[in-house]
Amino acid sequence: MSMTKRHSAAFAGFGQSRVFRGPEAPLGDLAVEASLAAIKDAGLDLSQIDGVVCTPDAPFSRGDSADGAEFVSASYMVKALGVDPRWTADVPGTIANSTLAAIRAVESGACNYALLFRALHNPGSGTYGHTEETKSGEIQMSGTDAHFAVEQFRASYGLYPPADGAALPWSQYQAKYNSGSREQMAALVMQARKNGLAYEGSYWAQYKPVDLTIGDYLGARMVSRPVCIFDCDIPVQGAGAFIITTAERARDLAQPPAYVHGIADGVPARRSVTVDEALEEQLAHNRDIGRRLWADAGCGPGDVSIANLYDGFSIMTIFWMEGLGLCGEGEAFDFIQAGRISPTGQLPINPSGGNLGSGRLHGINHLMDGMLQVAGRSGKRQVKGADLAVVAVGMGWAAGAFVLGKDPL
Amino acid sequence: MILHPPLPVADDLSQAFWEGVNERRLLVQRCAACRRFQFPPDASCASCSSTELSFEEVSGRGAVFSFTETVSGARHPYFQSISPYLVGLVQLEEQEGLIFASNFPGSEYADLEIGAPVDVEFQEIAEGAVIPQFRLRTVRLAER
Numbered sequence: 204m205s206m207t208k209r210h211s212a213a214f215a216g217f218g219q220s221r222v223f224r225g226p227e228a229p230l231g232d233l234a235v236e237a238s239l240a241a242i243k244d245a246g247l248d249l250s251q252i253d254g255v256v257c258t259p260d261a262p263f264s265r266g267d268s269a270d271g272a273e274f275v276s277a278s279y280m281v282k283a284l285g286v287d288p289r290w291t292a293d294v295p296g297t298i299a300n301s302t303l304a305a306i307r308a309v310e311s312g313a314c315n316y317a318l319l320f321r322a323l324h325n326p327g328s329g330t331y332g333h334t335e336e337t338k339s340g341e342i343q344m345s346g347t348d349a350h351f352a353v354e355q356f357r358a359s360y361g362l363y364p365p366a367d368g369a370a371l372p373w374s375q376y377q378a379k380y381n382s383g384s385r386e387q388m389a390a391l392v393m394q395a396r397k398n399g400l401a402y403e404g405s406y407w408a409q410y411k412p413v414d415l416t417i418g419d420y421l422g423a424r425m426v427s428r429p430v431c432i433f434d435c436d437i438p439v440q441g442a443g444a445f446i447i448t449t450a451e452r453a454r455d456l457a458q459p460p461a462y463v464h465g466i467a468d469g470v471p472a473r474r475s476v477t478v479d480e481a482l483e484e485q486l487a488h489n490r491d492i493g494r495r496l497w498a499d500a501g502c503g504p505g506d507v508s509i510a511n512l513y514d515g516f517s518i519m520t521i522f523w524m525e526g527l528g529l530c531g532e533g534e535a536f537d538f539i540q541a542g543r544i545s546p547t548g549q550l551p552i553n554p555s556g557g558n559l560g561s562g563r564l565h566g567i568n569h570l571m572d573g574m575l576q577v578a579g580r581s582g583k584r585q586v587k588g589a590d591l592a593v594v595a596v597g598m599g600w601a602a603g604a605f606v607l608g609k610d611p612l
Numbered sequence: 613m614i615l616h617p618p619l620p621v622a623d624d625l626s627q628a629f630w631e632g633v634n635e636r637r638l639l640v641q642r643c644a645a646c647r648r649f650q651f652p653p654d655a656s657c658a659s660c661s662s663t664e665l666s667f668e669e670v671s672g673r674g675a676v677f678s679f680t681e682t683v684s685g686a687r688h689p690y691f692q693s694i695s696p697y698l699v700g701l702v703q704l705e706e707q708e709g710l711i712f713a714s715n716f717p718g719s720e721y722a723d724l725e726i727g728a729p730v731d732v733e734f735q736e737i738a739e740g741a742v743i744p745q746f747r748l749r750t751v752r753l754a755e756r
């Protein structure tokens with residue numbers, strides 16, 4: 204461990220809203236529900252919340268979305284709770300980006316008790332919008348200018364992220380390492396479902412509490428080969444919230460905290476590329492985050508007892524495993540076999556199910572599990588000896604990684 | 613209504629590229645200072661930041677870089693109507709990182725293999741709208 208104390212922040216409270224498949228409850232209400240639960244979990248009063256931060260980006264952006272309906276901003280939350288913060292921020296990207304901001308805010312003194320939340324909307328039908336039909340019947344591309352610049356080179360081919368963005372690098376991986384069959388991937392996806400069923404906040408636990416069998420997985424509807432429907436997380440509507448404060452303040456709150464040992468930011472690709480789906484770019488980016496994370500945390504991949512690795516698509520977990528050095532290059536598909544990633548295995552991965560086992564709450568599950576495990580608060584999901592956790596959420600610039608510990612630095 | 617894929621719409625940077633494609637020529641931006649190619653076109657060189665860039669015709673020869681078959685989940689009505697369909701990327705032989713999308717016309721999923729050689733051809737996807745496509749060389753030879 205380094206002599207310099209790099210971090211002084213801690214996770215001190217967590218709350219999750221009810222989860223629905225579609226917009227059965229207003230998103231703003233769910234965000235408030237999660238936030239109040241997190242504040243209560245930490246044993247705080249509303250009057251003590253002096254920072255509010257979130258990532259409001261809606262995955263289903265339509266250009267006509269409304270605060271509190273399709274997304275929820277920090278200012279919505281400030282008004283809804285009637286709090287009087289001295290720091291607020293809407294951080295683009297994923298919850299990884301707003302978590303990094305919250306940690307830095309309390310470490311810099313910008314606020315003492317940051318309420319960090321994320322609300323995910325699912326319209327119940329519809330798509331991530333890239334194309335639309337105009338009134339004249341002409342089919343055109345839509346979206347932001349940045350989208351547009353890339354779309355002109357891929358939309359005409361029916362090449363659409365995100366599913367193709369998972370399938371293409373997976374095809375590269377199979378060719379490069381002669382590994383990565385669907386039979387191998389089944390181990391990860393089945394374990395995720397099993398783990399999710401043990402988490403009461405999981406979509407699957409609440410609505411479809413059945414294990415995924417090897418037959419279910421191998422016989423599943425294909426999306427973009429080799430990606431099948433179970434390699435994709437299920438879109439849901441729900442919210443999660445955390446209280447981030449200083450380690451010193453956290454010690455006096457209601458629950459044992461999870462101490463921040465290290466953090467690292469995702470950064471944009473240095474060069475412009477046609478597509479952001481290439482295997483080498485994804486792995487290089489994750490390795491770069493890994494290098495910075497372990498240097499910041501003063502430990503290494505061999506020191507962590509559990510890993511929460513983003514799994515919006517199953518292949519993303521593989522890329523995080525290798526990028527963070529949790530296994531060797533080209534070895535992740537072998538590593539995930541034989542129960543090694545189960546809660547009692549050599550390296551439990553996503554013990555609360557991640558996105559695949561709990562629904563698409565974009566990293567809330569990963570941060571929650573890492574935090575509660577090291578704090579010894581995971582109940583029936585508690586992994587024995589889980590005193591140091593690595594959490595990696597998102598991809599590209601919309602990513603971040605964290606090392607959380609049972610002990611303060 | 614006749615279904616067709618979304619049509620590419622040129623911007624200032626890509627104008628010359630799409631004009632070339634309409635003339636059945638594959639033009640790629642090249643840096644006068646460091647001689648690197650780059651695609652998609654940009655205002656400056658991604659390698660050396662020079663703004664001395666011009667378009668140069670390339671061979672159109674390359675190799676399969678990655679591929680998939682989209683079976684379900686296509687979001688555009690045209691691609692829904694033709695699913696399943698092949699889609700992927702090719703890398704040109706001129707330089708690493710020169711990557712284009714392709715539908716590999718004439719191929720089946722089982723034919724595709726990363727590294728397999730491909731050649732450019734041009735496809736009119738709607739009246740006056742042309743895009744580059746890349747065909748497996750083995751398919752091309754077999755069809756002769």
Ligand SMILES: [Zn+2]
Pocket residue numbers: 643644645646647648657658659660661662
């Ligand atoms: Zn240059």
